[in-house]
Amino acid sequence: MLVATGLECVRGERSLFRDVGFSLAPGTLMRVMGRNGSGKTSLLRILTGTLEPLAGEIRWHGERIAALGDGYRSELTYLGHQNAIKDDLTPVENLLVSERLAGTQITDTAARRALQRVGLSGFEDTPTRALSQGQKRRAALARLESRKTFGLWILDEPFVALDTAAVSELRKIIEERLATGGIIVMTTHQDVPITSPAVHDLRLGA
Amino acid sequence: MSTMIEAAPKASPDLIGAYCCIVQRDLRLALRRRVDALNTLVFFVIVVSLFPLSVGAEPALFRAIAPGVIWVAALLASMLALQRLFASDYADGTLEQLLLAPQPLGVMVAAKVTAHWLVAGLPLVIAAPLLGLQFNLPADSLGVLVLSLMLGTPTLGLIGAIGAALTLGLRSAGVLVSLLVLPLYIPVLIFGAGAVEAAASGLGAGPHLSLLGAFLAAALFFAPWATSFALRISME
Numbered sequence: 001m002l003v004a005t006g007l008e009c010v011r012g013e014r015s016l017f018r019d020v021g022f023s024l025a026p027g028t029l030m031r032v033m034g035r036n037g038s039g040k041t042s043l044l045r046i047l048t049g050t051l052e053p054l055a056g057e058i059r060w061h062g063e064r065i066a067a068l069g070d071g072y073r074s075e076l077t078y079l080g081h082q083n084a085i086k087d088d089l090t091p092v093e094n095l096l097v098s099e100r101l102a103g104t105q106i107t108d109t110a111a112r113r114a115l116q117r118v119g120l121s122g123f124e125d126t127p128t129r130a131l132s133q134g135q136k137r138r139a140a141l142a143r144l145e146s147r148k149t150f151g152l153w154i155l156d157e158p159f160v161a162l163d164t165a166a167v168s169e170l171r172k173i174i175e176e177r178l179a180t181g182g183i184i185v186m187t188t189h190q191d192v193p194i195t196s197p198a199v200h201d202l203r204l205g206a
Numbered sequence: 207m208s209t210m211i212e213a214a215p216k217a218s219p220d221l222i223g224a225y226c227c228i229v230q231r232d233l234r235l236a237l238r239r240r241v242d243a244l245n246t247l248v249f250f251v252i253v254v255s256l257f258p259l260s261v262g263a264e265p266a267l268f269r270a271i272a273p274g275v276i277w278v279a280a281l282l283a284s285m286l287a288l289q290r291l292f293a294s295d296y297a298d299g300t301l302e303q304l305l306l307a308p309q310p311l312g313v314m315v316a317a318k319v320t321a322h323w324l325v326a327g328l329p330l331v332i333a334a335p336l337l338g339l340q341f342n343l344p345a346d347s348l349g350v351l352v353l354s355l356m357l358g359t360p361t362l363g364l365i366g367a368i369g370a371a372l373t374l375g376l377r378s379a380g381v382l383v384s385l386l387v388l389p390l391y392i393p394v395l396i397f398g399a400g401a402v403e404a405a406a407s408g409l410g411a412g413p414h415l416s417l418l419g420a421f422l423a424a425a426l427f428f429a430p431w432a433t434s435f436a437l438r439i440s441m442e
Contacts, residue, residue, distance in 0.1 A: 048306055049306075050302065050305055050306070050438075050441055050442070051442055052442065070308045070309065070310070071308075073306050073307065073308040074308035076306060078302075078303070078306050080299055080302055081299070082298055082299025082302070083298070083299060084298060084299035084300045084302065084303040085298065085299075085300075086231075086235060086298065086300065087298070088234075088235050088238040088239060089231070089234070089235070089238075093231075093234070097227060097231050098303065100223065100224065100227045101224055101227060101228070101303070101304065101307040101309070101314075102307060102308070103220070103307075103308050103309075105223075127238075
């Protein structure tokens with residue numbers, strides 16, 4: 001259960017949004033919409049706890065996320081604009097490192113399987129610098145495979161740079177997670193139909 | 207292709223595992239980018255080697271200036287390397303993920319500084335006695351030189367990490383970092399160079415080395431914590 005009340009965000013001199021609140025039950029997909037610069041990414045970063053809101057609070061299972069600290073972070077997966085992929089490492093190495101740090105230790109075989117699922121078969125051991133933008137995004141998305149036990153996924157424009165095959169695969173991954181009771185918050189400009197037990201649309205800067 | 211992958215049961219945060227993982231990752235990255243890693247060492251060797259060429263051929267003078275020259279060069283080389291500490295992690299988004307990982311950020315900062323020192327600091331310590339020979343330093347002074355750098359360069363790295371974290375993402379980060387950390391570097395420089403001078407003049411380097419050790423202990427205790435704090439501010 002993720003509950004936000006009275007969130008207000010100011011970047012520089014500009015007020016991006018105020019009095020934003022929502023309550024998301026397990027299995028809910030929240031789509032954050034709004035034009036460029038309306039504060040979608042800022043809202044997501046506030047939800048991760050990296051950015052401090054000017055006002056308002058966020059509670060995860062009834063407790064403030066700031067008080068939960070590492071306990072909250074161990075249930076949270078964030079996929080930002082940047083892929084957090086090291087160019088000098090291969091997709092397998094990248095995945096093994098990121099999963100180790102997220103506390104989900106996976107084996108080499110599991111990492112390869114996750115990469116295959118996102119369509120990177122044959123590129124597992126190629127240095128990531130040699131991959132295309134879309135392939136790098138896929139390598140980042142492979143993390144979601146091993147984060148199925150995480151209660152909250154926060155995805156910033158997950159469909160950007162992906163081709164149709166990858167979009168539908170990611171859609172499937174998202175739907176699977178929602179069906180098993182995960183909460184997903186995401187921003188997107190593409191209109192990708194996602195079947196979900198519950199959908200909550202949030203429009204910023206309307 | 208779309209087989210389900212059973213996620214491993216969530217392990218409790220494993221601090222040593224996370225620490226080793228980051229050290230290993232950064233060393234591997236350095237190994238794949240050897241030129242970057244060599245930069246610091248080359249700078250150090252060049253600066254130190256230019257002095258004997260420029261101050262004339264007076265053996266006594268050489269011996270007198272050697273500790274200062276080598277220590278100043280090591281300090282500048284460490285400072286030069288600081289910008290690389292967090293810059294690439296910041297640029298590709300890895301740092302943001304580190305902030306969101308369920309381990310204390312201090313542990314991960316300590317891991318990053320450790321790897322940074324192994325790549326940028328340890329080579330200076332190893333090269334120093336060879337450069338000391340250029341200056342005709344006696345053998346026991348060389349030993350003290352190595353010891354003082356061994357204690358001093360990690361301290362420089364730890365202090366520098368705070369500055370690097372504070373100036374992350376700023377356009378004039380290089381200059382700003384130098385201004386921020388220089389005042390804190392000076393005590394290390396004074397006692398580092400002082401240790402070698404004391405050894406050369408027969409006074410014994412013990413007190414200087416003990417102080418350097420104390421600096422290192424204090425930096426080990428406070429710097430990772432301060433750096434984490436600075437990183438969280440910079441990433442807002």
